[in-house]
Amino acid sequence: MNELVRFALVSFFPREGDLPGLAELGVDERIRELRRDSTALFWTGIVAAAVVFQLSPILTVHRPWPAVFLSEDELDAHAQKLATHPVYLLRQLIVLLKLMGGTFWGQSPEVRAFLHLPAYPEDPGTRRVEAHVARPVPGPRAPVAALVTLGRKEEERGRSHAGVPRALGEPEARHHGEEA
């Protein structure tokens, strides 16, 4: 089942020039995690979408065999055409595949580096089990340099509080939304 899902996901995010494909980004471990973590309903939806992807080349590239037997170019055309297929339910099933494939691909350190973004830290997956949960104390405020520079421009343009019609907390100066 995992192989079926893997085939569909990597077909939507193949290598393209210097951008690595999902197949190169540890997708097998991600799929194992998904199967373990997700609800039965969600996983069933993913598998159903992968089955539809496998069996539907006749509808897109007019080949009467499963997607696994398509050439590389045919498979690419199949993914593109199925994602934009006129039948709504087909498109929606493919949205599910793209959502998960896009999640695995787009959050990878390699793709984030391409976007000049730091790698995500590991998701802790933890929760509070203690009887007394302490109120968290935020650290010092530290916006990144690009935001500070943009903020200065905003102040120079007189837009520190731009558009907020009236101050908050004063009865005669309420922002009730109806002024618009």
Add this chain to the structure above:
Amino acid sequence: MGKHVTFEGFSQPVLEVDADFVVVGSGAGGAAAAVILARGGHRVVIVEAGPWRAPEDYPSTTYGAMRDLFADWGSLVTQSRALWPVVQASCVGGTTVINSAIVVRTPADCFERWEREYGIDGAALRERVWAHQDRLERELSAEVVPPDARGLLNTLAMDAADALGFDSHYMVRYAKDCEGAGQCLQGCRKMRKQSTNLNYVPEVIERGGDVLSSAPVARVLFEGTRAVGVTGRFRDPATRRDGARYTVRARRGVLMGASATQTPVLLARSGLKSRALGSLFRAHPGTGIFGVYADPVDQNVGATQGWASMAFRVEPGLKLETLAIPPEMVAGRLPGGGRELVRRFREYRNIAMWVTAVRAESAGTIKPGLLGGAVVRYQLDEADMRKFRKGLAMVARMHFAAGAREIIPGIYGLPYKLGPDQVGLIDEGPLDPRCYIAILSHLFGGCPMSADPRQGVVDAGGKVHGTEGLYVVDASAIPTTLGVNPQHTIMALASVWAENLVS
């Protein structure tokens, strides 16, 4: 000092707890009501279906958010012609953990409409709601997005509104000293957003109340027509296996704040008979358009949502907003597949997402499904679809006014990209909801408020008609859409109704 109790293992004994009030749900409505009751000297127990995650537990990735914060992996969708997702969280703090904490006061015309159509004393309710909104703004540090937290996504939108000559503003949010980390949707690890798990829920414990987390309620307990408590089983949030039973008995009342999708279903499962139960479900369906700019926008750097316009709230009935979505979500949302999709993604740094939320009049239903979950039937009628389309065209024109080279409309049947002289294609675009990718994020109704028990589930005080000691304190009681972000209204209404119980 009270305590927090959660699922720890199957060997836990049955838990029996007594309280003055039990509050189901710890999001905007539940937490706001619970803290008012606790401040009034009552012993309160909050029962929350999801786990308690502190900022140190928040995920960074979208996958982690779906797994750890979203209800059922975000898999609840409308069951109508179009399958649009209904976005809600399941954790202590509820959806306040994953939203943008946007603060807009309840518009006066909403109270007038509730009086006219639902027999509520609108003027009296308005004054009390606004008074609580004053308090909430102070307590939860409502602030304008600071200039050095906005990012280009938001400043470009202000440029566009200025160029087109309509009113707009940088948002006011429950966020103290926001630094623009762009992680509202995954929970603010910087601890700036004032979600209720950081303030009101801990305060309830400090005042002697208890919090049960990972404890979905199975049903409300009744003695005759009087609600006397709730019962259920703890559930392991990782494996979703049931654990020990619990029962919370409430001497004075049961307050339902489980959300617009869960409260009607829970009341139906508990045997409540009301012809209005599950009716008048409404929403602000939202969708967006990407603008493609010559220079990088880096939408993920800066506040997730920082700019809005309410200039079109009354006519045609729209709100315009910014919304940054992370790269992994953009990868799945761009049209196409395969190498073409990856080629399109290369422009991520240069795209900005602005959205429209429709103040829709269409109404649907919320009912329990065969497996016990919520079944949402909701579809926009033609008039609302026209607003929807108009909002998208306005967003498209904003992008071009801000200097975008092209836009990516994401509408089935239209080209992948449109230029400035092609916005008319959106004006004349399809009215079939299946051609659009949208979500329902602001939900209302299901247990609507009305003086008439045939029309509504609760009265003007949030009390369920025909019962004693049973109240609804979440968005399910709001009988109409607001045309503004609802969190501030939900919190204030819940506060008003809890205050009635204290006095």
